[in-house]
Amino acid sequence: MPLNFDMPFDDLLTYRGSSPRPADFDEYWARALADLDNQPAEVEIVPAEFQTPYARCSHLWFTGTGGARVHAKLLQPREPRGPAVLEFHGYTNYSGDWVTKLPYVALGHTVASLDVRGQGGLSTDETPVAGWSMATYLLRGVDDDPDNLLYRHLFLDTVRLAQIVAGLDGVDPDRVGATGYSQGGGLTLACAALVPGTRIAAAVYPFLTDYRRAWQLDLEEHPYDEIAEYFRNRDPLHRREDEVFTRLGYVDVQHLASRIRASTVVTISLNDRVCPPSTQFAAYNRLTCEKSYRLYPDFAHEDLPGTNDEIYSLLSTL
Incomplete structure (x- = not known):
């Protein structure tokens, strides 16, 4: 195995993270899910301009925690066969073109592709937050009440999307899979953790995990460079370092895994x-x-040959 910049490969196979897990982590997420249940979903499904002979394409809207209106592209086969695929996109991106979802619809799968609120798609982000919010998503809410961490809302958006899709006509709630790259990989794992009925999760180089380790490596790469920027501006002497990483621990995927x-x-x-x-x-x-893991020894955060085909083959088994 080639050497990598991070740590020896054998150490990677046993490494379990360095970011702290908050003492009330389980209570936090029990309360979060209860908050979601108390927020009316207000689902609206509107036909899209893009249509095909074998897929009904729609804009799916729902209300998430904090009152945000959240959007997803919804594609349903004319004759649904039960399975459904949830898609989550990369950081600052959007749900992508309709046509990229059609291979799953051709299998008879329903597809729902989330627009993460406040990023490149149609979802809105109207939740007020105290403290640090400049040019960052990752740390938005870290100086506020932990219940107002942005990624708490985003994780709950994946739960609501899964619940809505599982309740659609023609969808078998026991045959739902999730997938995504980078931020989408982290959201895939969060969704699978918070929606126990998820059958398959396919995450590609997941973001949103082990924040302290990402900061310690000091790679100055977006988006984890936002952590260093936070300390430079808000806590240059790192007096609150443990507090900050513990608070981020509420939305650290490793603790949900x-x-x-x-x-x-x-x-x-x-x-x-x-x-x-x-x-x-x-x-x-x-x-x-x-x-199981799939390893690309010579690749970075980039297109990985064969990965889309592997995920398609995997989710075709739903």
Whole structure:
């Protein structure tokens, strides 16, 4: 195995993270899910301009925690066969073109592709936050009440999307899979953890895990460079370092990983300086479900040959 910049490969296989887990972590997420249940979903499904002979394409809107209106592209086969795929996109991006989802619809799968609120798609982000919010998503809410961490809302958006899709006509709630790259990989794992009925999770170089390790590597790569920028501006002497990383621990995927029951595949690049491999293995090594990893020793945070085909083949088994 080639050497990588992060840590020896054998150490990666046993590394379980360095970011602290808040003492009330389980209570935090129990309260979060209860908050979601108390927020009316106000689902609206509107036909899209883009249509095909074999797929009904719609704009799906729902209300998430904090009152945000959240959007997803929804594609339904004319004759649904039961399975559904949830898609989550990368940081600052959007749900992508309709046509990229059609291969799944051709299998008879329903597809729902989330627009993360406040990023490149149609979802809105109207939740007020106190303290640091300049040019950052990752740390938005870290100086506020922990219940107002942005990624708490985003994790709950994946739960609501999964619930809505599982309740659609023609969808079997026991045959739902999730997938995504980078931020989408982290959201895939969060969704699988918070929606125990998820059958398959396919995450590619997941973001949103082991924040302290990502900061310690000091790679100055977006988006984990936002952590250093926060300290430079808000806590230059690091008097609140432990507090900050503990608070981020509420939305650290590695601490949710043990909840996942889905069959899970994580694709990891050993030269990834955006989402370092140790941070990804921190989550992977905490999985207690059926799991496997796919390794790209010579690749970074980039297109990985064959990965889309592998995920398609995997989700075709739903």
